[in-house]
Amino acid sequence: MKRKLTMVQAITEAMDQKMAEDSRIMLLGEDVGMNGGVFRATEDLLNKYGANRVVDTPLSEAGIIGAAIGLAMNGLIPVVEIQFLAFIYPGFEQIVSHAARMRYRTRGQYHVPLVIRTPYGAGIRGPELHSESVETFFAHVPGLKVVAPSNPYDAKGLLVSAMEDPDPVIFLEPTKLYRAFKEEVPEELYRVPIGKAKVVRQGTDLSIFAWGAMLRVAEDAAKQMEREQGVSCEVIDLRTIYPLDRDAIVQSVKKTGRALVVHEAHKTAGMGAEIISIINDEALIYLKAPVKRVTGFDVPVPQFSIEDDYLPTPARVMNGIMETLTF
């Protein structure tokens, strides 16, 4: 049956269907039960699956993630919600020192099939520390996978893959896109593979790499460039931050000879640097211009009176495209 869902509805459906199918899956977090999550991502799941499987926990990120590690080691599949990405820091040690390393430390004896879902990103007029985009922290740590969908279809399919993944997955949900638009989402359970990018727009003059909420910005810029300048941009949704889909990146750059990375994370040591490095390694001789980055700035995400000035906009992306084309 065809029906359209928002991203947050698609996320709820992914958890609902997997919980129905696999009794090992349990949800933990602050306000995920009665309240259904502050963004309603776990709405009604408590009524459906009971308090042993949808657990309102004490307000404690280290407690939630640490306990989830133990639950995962002892046969369950915890899906944790951290209310906002910037609240994850008290649980950071549990993620990097334990969830990421348990398989390695125990030489495969124990592993941690854990999903940590968290809204991230700016553009929602949120208070301080509700808008961060620090995916690099997690991409830097061996043992973790980092995923960031940009649309409802991918959100459902990627979250299903994350819940079936034997390794811990940091699942970043772009807050701005939770209810930004609806899209057709199949009712059945399906998977979008982790580690695979998607060409969302074919082009010949330049490749743009983006993920999460920035994908829309990149697409808008590409459309406008086509309309106004006759420039053909290829837009690639990376979908997984770690491990990156190198083949998709390299293939596109070989075709277009020019590239631009768009991310809302801070520029320095952001994933853009890593993507450029991959291009240097694999496609340097195909390049007609240096690869540019259009990113958030190296400042704390400002509060919302100037939040939009922090974020890459289609106009900034178009400037970046022009600079690359006229190099």
Add this chain to the structure above:
Amino acid sequence: MLPLYQVLTPEGELAQDIHGSLDEATMIKMYENMVTVRMFDRKSINLQRQGRMGTYAPFEGQEASQVGSAMALAPGDWLFPTYRDHAAAIVHGQSMARVFLYWMGHMEGSLSPKDLHIMPPCVPIATQLVHAVGTAWASKLKNEQQVSLAYFGDGATSEGDFHEALNFAGVFQTPTIFFCQNNGYAISVPFSQQSASKTIAQRGAAYDIPGVRIDGNDIFAVWMTMKEAKERALAGKGPTLIEAITFRYGAHTTADDPKKYRDQEQVAEQWRRERDPIARLRTYLERSGLWNEQKENELTATAGAKIDAALAEAESYPKSRPEDMFQHVYAEPTWMASEQKNELVQPAKKEDIPA
């Protein structure tokens, strides 16, 4: 101040009647285990001094706490040791060869027998306590009759994870036993500077968890307290916080010099003379006619042979290969790690470099 629970006094006398709760075979096993792990500990320090082992964390003085608590476990129970709790791990079934391997820097030193849930030593402080809440919670949800026992030191009680673990365990009534070996020092910082609380056990009250303060050098008190905590946990009555008062005679690790922060010789000598966990049990066993010089000689000979065999096994273990570091990072290796592994195994040759 919470009273100190004691069953076997430092003089080797019973402070209370234990009739029916502790049989003679168990007492003898306790003694044999304590002597064996002490010999293991001393051997390890020697090996480190000889350069045959890396930095090592000794536990001498804390044998009653570790041996007594681990002996109270059933094979299916979960054990979360710190880097100082190899005695507990050995008693729960970890092989001594593996413990040697761990301190010799082999990644396989963390492997434990398949049917035993012995975690690798936890190096960050207090972080494993929340894991023990998680595994215990899973046991409860799956209706498995298992407890999770987590060890930690007095310094760990200053960490957030200690509080988060106790809070979670209290809220979800998980079958977790929190076992603190309060040896008085977090490396160099004495407990008086660690916390304004007079005891660690009293902190259980904040989470409505029974907190018990025991003589950690009294293996009978340790064992009986553990038995009670286990029964409570398995009856669905939730966690217990145990504070065992003990002392490490030696350094924090072989890289540390305790003379800098405590009157080492004097304090250690006094504990050794007046409160040693092994000496007091030996006195009791000898007076009860259960032990004598001949048995002692037999025990040290057998234990020594076992330790030597474990050492021979560890030292003949195949040398780790550089490519081993790429194993077990993910279920399936990523392309990055696979390529980096190839670079390591087959580094670029000079003749490949263009002139």
